[in-house]
Amino acid sequence: MTFAIKVEHLSKCYVIQHGSSAGSLKELVEHYRRKFFSKLIPRKQDSEPDPYEVTHEEFWALKDVSFEIPKGAKLGVLGRNGAGKSTLLKLLSQTAEPTSGKIYIDGEISSLLEMGTGFHPELSGRENVFLNGAVLGMGRTEILRKFDEIVAFSEIEKFIDTPYKRYSSGMQARLAFAVAAHLEPEILILDEVLAVGDVSFQKKCLKKMEEISSGGATIIFVNHGVDAIKQFCTHAIVLDHGQLMLDTDNVDEAITMYLGDDA
Amino acid sequence: MRIIEAGASHLNYWSILWAKRSLLFYLTRKDLIVRYKQTVVGVTWVLIRPFLTMVVFTMIFGAIANLDSNGLPYGFVVYAGIVPWFLFANLFGETSACLITNGGIMKKLNCPRLIFPIAILSVGLVDFVMSFLLLVGMMFWYKIYPSWQIIFFPLFILMTAATAVGLGLIAATLNAKYRDFQQLVPFILQMGMYLSPVGYLNQLVSPKWEWVYALNPLAGIINGFRWTLVPAAIPIYVPGLIYSIIFSIVILIIGIIVFRSAEAGFADTI
Numbered sequence: 001m002t003f004a005i006k007v008e009h010l011s012k013c014y015v016i017q018h019g020s021s022a023g024s025l026k027e028l029v030e031h032y033r034r035k036f037f038s039k040l041i042p043r044k045q046d047s048e049p050d051p052y053e054v055t056h057e058e059f060w061a062l063k064d065v066s067f068e069i070p071k072g073a074k075l076g077v078l079g080r081n082g083a084g085k086s087t088l089l090k091l092l093s094q095t096a097e098p099t100s101g102k103i104y105i106d107g108e109i110s111s112l113l114e115m116g117t118g119f120h121p122e123l124s125g126r127e128n129v130f131l132n133g134a135v136l137g138m139g140r141t142e143i144l145r146k147f148d149e150i151v152a153f154s155e156i157e158k159f160i161d162t163p164y165k166r167y168s169s170g171m172q173a174r175l176a177f178a179v180a181a182h183l184e185p186e187i188l189i190l191d192e193v194l195a196v197g198d199v200s201f202q203k204k205c206l207k208k209m210e211e212i213s214s215g216g217a218t219i220i221f222v223n224h225g226v227d228a229i230k231q232f233c234t235h236a237i238v239l240d241h242g243q244l245m246l247d248t249d250n251v252d253e254a255i256t257m258y259l260g261d262d263a
Numbered sequence: 264m265r266i267i268e269a270g271a272s273h274l275n276y277w278s279i280l281w282a283k284r285s286l287l288f289y290l291t292r293k294d295l296i297v298r299y300k301q302t303v304v305g306v307t308w309v310l311i312r313p314f315l316t317m318v319v320f321t322m323i324f325g326a327i328a329n330l331d332s333n334g335l336p337y338g339f340v341v342y343a344g345i346v347p348w349f350l351f352a353n354l355f356g357e358t359s360a361c362l363i364t365n366g367g368i369m370k371k372l373n374c375p376r377l378i379f380p381i382a383i384l385s386v387g388l389v390d391f392v393m394s395f396l397l398l399v400g401m402m403f404w405y406k407i408y409p410s411w412q413i414i415f416f417p418l419f420i421l422m423t424a425a426t427a428v429g430l431g432l433i434a435a436t437l438n439a440k441y442r443d444f445q446q447l448v449p450f451i452l453q454m455g456m457y458l459s460p461v462g463y464l465n466q467l468v469s470p471k472w473e474w475v476y477a478l479n480p481l482a483g484i485i486n487g488f489r490w491t492l493v494p495a496a497i498p499i500y501v502p503g504l505i506y507s508i509i510f511s512i513v514i515l516i517i518g519i520i521v522f523r524s525a526e527a528g529f530a531d532t533i
Binding site: 014025026028090091092093094095096097098099100101102103104105106111118120122123127130131133134135137138139140163 | 264265266267268269285286288289290292293296297300301367368369370371372373441443527530531
């Protein structure tokens with residue numbers, strides 16, 4: 001079986017800094033000043049700890065995760081807040097670098113991480129479609145070709161020349177999804193895209209995702225609502241505290257495990 | 264097939280940057296459009312700011328302080344200093360803040376981060392062309408015509424841009440971690456405008472201190488800028504010019520190196 005994405009021993013470590021270097025230069029300078037003077041003038045042993053002391057703490061957002069996504073699969077990623085879902089998607093879409101491990105990707109990736117990336121509030125809906133299309137990797141001619149379709153899908157024909165900032169959050173979400181849905185990627189990453197929008201629009205989104213998938217694309221889908229995952233996905237993984245708990249093509253099993261974690 | 268692993272994002276950097284030129288175009292367009300949305304006079308602001316600065320400086324340095332202008336109209340002397348200074352100030356200021364203003368896109372998008380400074384450079388050059396057209400108009404008005412030295416003119420634009428972008432990249436990198444630079448840069452620019460020969464000619468500095476004054480790379484650049492326009496009236500200070508040329512090249516290279524070395528972590532630290 002050929003894979004679209006293969007992840008091998010993937011880890012991502014964030015260094016949490018406590019004390020000065022988390023904030024401003026002034027605090028860092030103050031820290032070194034104190035350090036310098038405490039060497040110069042040895043103080044009593046019981047002097048209070050330096051509040052500007054820099055300490056590091058490692059946080060493994062992902063630890064040794066390995067899995068494979070077959071071509072054309074619809075993978076649901078499940079996990080509670082802080083499980084490492086967003087980190088995984090960041091690494092897949094290359095906005096962050098892994099600390100160790102490897103990801104093999106076969107195909108063009110497009111990711112829709114949080115709605116409205118690259119939308120500017122002052123620009124009109126029309127201008128934003130072009131900007132966002134470019135951010136997502138579409139060329140000008142491709143956007144021009146799909147423009148009418150995008151606008152029709154978002155159902156905001158009437159307001160397409162209104163500044164984006166005057167849109168309701170539902171309208172913003174619809175336009176954002178519409179642009180992303182008209183990409184023709186081989187791998188599509190969707191993070192919480194159904195969070196906004198009413199039920200009928202959510203249905204429309206799922207239908208569109210089905211359509212993209214039937215065109216042969218691989219889809220990675222993160223959603224907190226398990227119903228959409230159950231309905232849509234063919235594979236699922238469950239993450240917990242940065243570790244892979246389950247990798248299965250039995251979506252119900254994954255959902256049971258995820259819901260079981262909650263209890 | 265692509266392989267992602269630690270440190271791999273440094274490969275093929277410049278070819279990826281080239282492949283993203285459509286994104287660059289829309290980022291530049293966004294920056295151009297967004298600035299003057301919901302304003303009445305719109306893009307005319309690009310001319311109003313340098314023009315009013317010229318009027319005020321001409322009043323202070325020309326009419327009140329009565330400084331020497333080597334026989335040139337004082338307004339022209341000032342404006343010929345304002346044009347390169349505004350190019351420098353815009354590029355330096357905007358570049359130093361580019362990671363913060365584009366933070367939203369940057370966190371979600373995998374692209375060479377140098378695309379943001381390049382978009383800013385493009386916008387800055389558009390602004391520059393507009394304010395330069397006003398300078399050309401002034402030269403016609405005062406009947407000042409350039410000589411063959413005008414061929415060096417593009418050199419000084421490049422030097423201004425290189426110095427501004429180089430310093431801006433360093434400031435942007437530091438700004439990603441220490442927001443102090445967000446406060447510091449506007450202050451430097453405010454002071455720098457008086458420390459550079461914008462409102463006066465650098466020939467007013469006594470020869471004894473000329474070399475100290477020329478340590479400010481903008482002194483040599485602005486001096487040279489005026490020289491290409493009116494070589495007969497403005498002598499060029501050669502040591503300062505050579506220093507500025509070297510400074511602009513070195514600082515641009517350092518800026519790119521510093522920016523690139525911290526680039527992988529920008530999305531995490533911003």
